[in-house]
Amino acid sequence: MQGNDVGGWDEAAAELDAIVASFDEGEVSVDDLFAKLERATVIIEALESRLVATRARVEELTPRIAAVVDDE
Numbered sequence: 049m050q051g052n053d054v055g056g057w058d059e060a061a062a063e064l065d066a067i068v069a070s071f072d073e074g075e076v077s078v079d080d081l082f083a084k085l086e087r088a089t090v091i092i093e094a095l096e097s098r099l100v101a102t103r104a105r106v107e108e109l110t111p112r113i114a115a116v117v118d119d120e
Contacts, residue, residue, distance in 0.1 A: 054094040064091045 054060040067088045070076050076084055 054091050057095070057098065060091050060095055064088060064095075067091075 054063070067084050070084065
């Protein structure tokens with residue numbers, strides 16, 4: 049995965065987990081540190097954006113679902 053493309057949720061989360069694990073295990077060279085931090089930031093921002101959009105959609109749908117349930 050390159051650039052701002054983070055793929056699907058599971059794929060992005062797995063990549064982020066791998067980056068964090070490489071930090072925890074001390075596998076990151078000084079040369080790779082900035083690139084990994086930058087990539088982790090892109091992934092986190094993309095996932096956060098998806099969560100915000102999902103929350104907005106759920107909040108939009110909730111009253112409609114409640115109205116259908118109340119009508120039954």
